[in-house]
Amino acid sequence: MVPRFWRKIKYRYDVVGSYCEKCGSYYYPKRELCPRCRRKGRLRDEKFPDEGTILSYTVVNGRIIAMIELNNGARTLAEVCAEKAEIGMRVRKAFRRYGEDGDAGIIYYGTKFVPIC
Amino acid sequence: MRVAVIGVGCTEFGELWEKSFRSIFLEAGIEALMDCGIEGKEIGAIYVGNMSGGKFIDQEHIAALIADHAGLAEFGIPAVRVENADASGGSAFRQAFMAVASGMHDIVIAAGVEKVTDSVDPMGVLSTSVDQEWERFVGANLPALYAIIARRHMHEFGTTEEDLARVAVKNHKNAVHNPKAQFRREIRVEDVLSSEVVADPLRVLDCAPLSDGASAVILANEEIARKLCDTPVFVEACTQASDYLALQCRKDLLTMKAVVKASKEAYRIAKLEPKQIDVAEVHDSFTIAEILAYEDLGFAKKGEGAKLIREGETEIGGKIPVNPSGGLKACGHAVGATGIRQIVELVLQLRGEAGKRQVDAEKALALNVGGTGATAVVTILSR
Amino acid sequence: MIGIVSYGTYIPKFRIKVEEIARIWGEDPVAIKSGLGVAEKSVPDIDEDTATMAVEAGREALMRAKIPAEKIGAVFVGSESHPYAVKPTATIVGEALGIGNYYYCADLEFACKAATAGMQICYALVKSGMIEYGMSIGSDTAQSKPGDALEYTAGAGASAIIIGKDPIAEIEATVSYTSDTPDFWRRELQPYPSHGGRFTGAPAYFRHVTSAAKRLMELLGYSEKDFDYAVFHQPNAKFPQRVAGMLGFKEEKIVDGMIVRAIGNTYSAASLLGLCGILDVAKPDQRILLVSFGSGAGSDAFAIRVTDKILDYPRNVRVWDKVKNCVYLDYALYLKHRRMIK
Known part of the structure; x- marks a missing residue:
């Protein structure tokens, strides 16, 4: 799992997605091919907005997992660090641990979201 | 070339502790062969729906194993496993259908099999159907993603937890009369609403169980079908469509585009309207999935799926009975076997052999969905 | 003129009271509170650690300075609770901040003074012309054995300082006594830890x-009155x-920096969080004495003079807030x- 995690570090540690210079679409997670423009598309990595709105959420295994629409319209699924979530709640990115590979393996860091007070 | 289903077989679904992977597919296959009175060696090819032999029982090369233990390796009959998460069975059926429709083979078998109870974490395995890097990584399993859909549906359309519960209640009621079903007992709305929360707002009784089970159907071209069988059931259409794997990539969380696309195409090929369907088996892996199916298959307008269940229209005796077998919820969800099990049920319904759960039906539709809807297979059958 | 061009802080939202x-442990809280002068301490969330807090503090420092991340030429993270015994925290921070790949980088450990040592290194790198900006972060989820006296104060927090x-x-000027x-x-x-x-x-x-x-005051010819x-x-x-x-400073000169009263001892972040509390309110031409202490042992002393630039610097979210x-x-x-x- 180490190389698989390492390959995506740039896109997990910050909300870096793809922007198509041809059609102006934002994609998260990063794509290799623009679904609209296909081979004519020109995708580049772009840092996405830090803030967004909760479209929906669930609480599973004691964690809030939410579908978040970022301010540029792209969507990301992420954990929300809060006691409670609500549809429409405004949130901002936060750097957190998502897990670890046992006691001896690597730590999986990534982007979560916290309510904007 | 018209294609017909001439034989069906299915094991009981459930926790089959005494039975192995090898014994259940044999049981279903032999039942299907006996049903149409063929020996087995007439079969041109074997298509097996199986989601995760590798993860559930640490066994790949499933198709060859099946050919071997069915005694069909003796005749060198080609076998292939089809994997599309929990749409594996439906997808195997479609491959089998195409093999006969194209004239490549005269008689084929489409089977589905899954042995889940040998694994310690079946839901973990089933959740490999979602995007591991961007959904599973952040802590979302399959129930969590359906819960996210459910909450948004409730928010936008006013669907309630009671509406979701009613789906489970109806399917449990139907399963009482299905001898192959895992849960042959009725439940009440209160039971669902007081069951443990799995992924808020979905509760244990909103979720289909994970079951052991196998199912098999024999397909043949029309000429052979009429020779071998008094009650052939014809495949009017069998379509499949794809959608983005991860929920976050879809523009509309509340529409399974693959279901819309596959069903529209199926209706067009079968020259039917949704309202002409007499009975349906749909993929209620979670109660919300059945509500979405009503809408995406055109039984209800978008946002009005809950109305159908509230008004009893999808019960046996209603306008469009859905899941007379008990569905995934109460008949059981043997993952890769489910898509074939749905066909078995509809064939029994169309033949008039469904006993106390019989629906008066000429046209039937099956919907088999993979994961959160990235794969959808729609089959329309007629007698 | 070389000094602090930006700062950022992070304090987890959870607390436990003395x-x-x-x-x-069946002890007397009144006696403990009066003995330590601390009533409660900060506690990290279950998914927070030294690296996550360092990133948050670093992000705030970068954002306030409006410096492009690639201009940071060095990242040092001082801590005694690095998440890995072997594998740097500073690379995690550098990656999350988007600094690129060409930067000087190391984790530092000198008990509670590693981050002020990092500031000295950054200062030297800037002065020598090797880098344009350097970031030193102090971050700790302070460890303490349940039942040990340290448990009442071992807090969590981070502070990032950009030098340029x-x-x-x-x-x-800065001097060290080692x-x-x-x-400890x-x-x-x-x-x-043991102590x-x-x-x-x-x-x-x-x-x-x-x-x-x-020593610092001698070198500069300053007395307590100059600060x-x-x-x-x-x-x-x-x-x-x-x-x-002991050094002749009155209470009002230290009160703005006494973050410990609210969140306990944040180890590597402690003296810097205090400094940030003061920078939040300081005016041009005011002078600050910063002295860290790391067990083992050493102290880094700094004479810091606030410039006019602070007037245009965003200080809307203060440490005390x-x-x-x-x-x-x-x-x-x-x-x-x-x-x-677990």
């Missing part, structure tokens, strides 16, 4: 802090108060947050 810890030219606060004094340590593979009890006082904290401060503020390492509220008195809006934990949840029960 009363709650004392309840578990054209600063909001000039570093006029000796081999084992007042943690042996390899041991989960919690020398009262030995941590006079021969360790007080000797090193006062020696470094006096508008002073901030000292703050393992509790009593030590910095007493050392301030971040201390508010906290959520209190009971002892069981505290153990869960600290991953002592």
Whole structure:
């Protein structure tokens, strides 16, 4: 799992997605091919907005997992660090641990979201 | 070339502790062969729906194993496993259908099999159907993603937890009369609403169980079908469509585009309207999935799926009975076997052999969905 | 002119009160609170650690300075709770901040003074022309053995300082006073630190802090009167108060930097969080004395003069504001947050 995690570090540690210079679409997670423009598309990595709105959420295994629409319209699924979530709640990115590979393996860091007070 | 289903077989679904992977597919296959009175060696090819032999029982090369233990390796009959998460069975059926429709083979078998109870974490395995890097990584399993859909549906359309519960209640009621079903007992709305929360707002009784089970159907071209069988059931259409794997990539969380696309195409090929369907088996892996199916298959307008269940229209005796077998919820969800099990049920319904759960039906539709809807297979059958 | 061009801080929102810890061990909370001058401490969330807090503090520092991330030429993270024993925290921070790949980088460890050592390294790198900007971060989820006296104060927090030219606060001079004094340590593979009890006082904290401060003032020809503020390492509220008195500083010169009172001892972040508390309110031409202390032992002293640039620098969210809006934990949840029960 180490190389698989390492390959995506740039896109997990910050909300870096793809922007198509041809059609102006934002994609998260990063794509290799623009679904609209296909081979004519020109995708580049772009840092996405830090803030967004909760479209929906669930609480599973004691964690809030939410579908978040970022301010540029792209969507990301992420954990929300809060006691409670609500549809429409405004949130901002936060750097957190998502897990670890046992006691001896690597730590999986990534982007979560916290309510904007 | 018209294609017909001439034989069906299915094991009981459930926790089959005494039975192995090898014994259940044999049981279903032999039942299907006996049903149409063929020996087995007439079969041109074997298509097996199986989601995760590798993860559930640490066994790949499933198709060859099946050919071997069915005694069909003796005749060198080609076998292939089809994997599309929990749409594996439906997808195997479609491959089998195409093999006969194209004239490549005269008689084929489409089977589905899954042995889940040998694994310690079946839901973990089933959740490999979602995007591991961007959904599973952040802590979302399959129930969590359906819960996210459910909450948004409730928010936008006013669907309630009671509406979701009613789906489970109806399917449990139907399963009482299905001898192959895992849960042959009725439940009440209160039971669902007081069951443990799995992924808020979905509760244990909103979720289909994970079951052991196998199912098999024999397909043949029309000429052979009429020779071998008094009650052939014809495949009017069998379509499949794809959608983005991860929920976050879809523009509309509340529409399974693959279901819309596959069903529209199926209706067009079968020259039917949704309202002409007499009975349906749909993929209620979670109660919300059945509500979405009503809408995406055109039984209800978008946002009005809950109305159908509230008004009893999808019960046996209603306008469009859905899941007379008990569905995934109460008949059981043997993952890769489910898509074939749905066909078995509809064939029994169309033949008039469904006993106390019989629906008066000429046209039937099956919907088999993979994961959160990235794969959808729609089959329309007629007698 | 070289100095602090930006700063950022992070304090987790959870707290545990001295009363709650004392309840578990049957001790007298009133006596403990008056002895330490600390009433509660910050606790990280279950998914927070030294690296996550360092990133948050670093992000705030970068954002406020409006410096492109690629211009940071060095990242040092000082901590005694690095998430890995082998594998740097600073690379995690550099990656999350988007600094690129061409930067000087290391984790530093010198008990509670590693981050001020990092500031000295950044200062030297900027002065030599090797880098344009350098970031030093102090971040700790302070470890303490359940039942140990340290448990009442071992908090969590992070502070990031960016060093460069054209600063909001000039570093006029810095000196260090270092000796081999084992007042507090943690042996390899041991989960919690050990300490020398009262030995941590006079021969360790007080000797090193006062020696470094006096040497700095001698070098610059300054006395206590030349400083508008002073901030000292703050393992509790009593030590910095007493050392301030020893050096002739009145209470009002240290009060803005006494973050320890609200969140406990944040180890590598402690003296810098105090400094940030002062920078939040300081005016141009005011002078700050910063003296850190790291067990083992050493003190880094800095004379810092606030410049006119601070007037245009965004200081809307202050450290003392971040201390508010906290959520209190009971002892069981505290153990869960600290991953002592799983």
